[in-house]
Amino acid sequence: MHRLRNVLQQQNIVSAEPTATVYEVATLMARSQVGAVPIIDDERLIGIFSERDLMTRIVVPQLDPQTTPVSEVMTNEVVTASLHEHVNGCIDKMKAIGCRHLPVVAEGRIIGMLSMRDLLRDELEEQDHEIRSLKAYLHQTPI
Template sequence: MAAKVRDIMTGSPTSVSPELDLVTVARAMRDEEIGAVLVADGDELMGVVTDRDLVIRGLAAGGDPKEAPVGRIASSGTVTVGPDDSLDRAAQIMRERSVRRLPVIEDGRPVGIVTLGDLARQGRTDSSRSNSSSVL
């Protein structure tokens, strides 16, 4: 039986409101030792913000990070997978879209996140073919 995303995903991903300021989000990421958060309005996924996004799209853009809402820098058009999708499908999406993280959506709400590292530990990536130098 093919392994499924639910078998390796990190469940209960950290989600933040799009109105939350960049400093608060950065501190949450530091405290939880994570590199990305889901930006959601209730159960509706609006995007993903990584630690790199905070620096490149947030701090480097200027303005007061205590006033800037994280929703402004969240990636839009975020690609997702379902918990019952195969690991091969998740790896294919990551290669095609050049992303390192995929939110896992079930019944319209975020239930997890699967990363390139998760797939690599399962032997589901081929770094010579993967073009995932950019992040979500």
């Protein structure tokens, strides 16, 4: 079972400031091909804005993304992870709260973003390794 420090790869964190408009943040997300963006103020994580937030908090209520500050519609209560957590624990955490993106923080500062895809890919690679090891063991052991 891996810890996040083994999964989190060196990455450029795509983030936005709370004063940015939803349009600016959505454009940033599209250009960067990410599904969620941490909202950072004074180097501190203060919120997160996701594709789901865009749909439920902008499109459905018909707010204007060009004039709405992301700080008004971001998710304020951000669930985070630390490098010391296990992958399975993070998957469980994400399933429990119904999110697909999890900021990784250290000392209040964001150091990475994980997606459910990242975590599931790691789990599949680990299972694949275990299966290969078991197959090798079976072929070496006389029956």
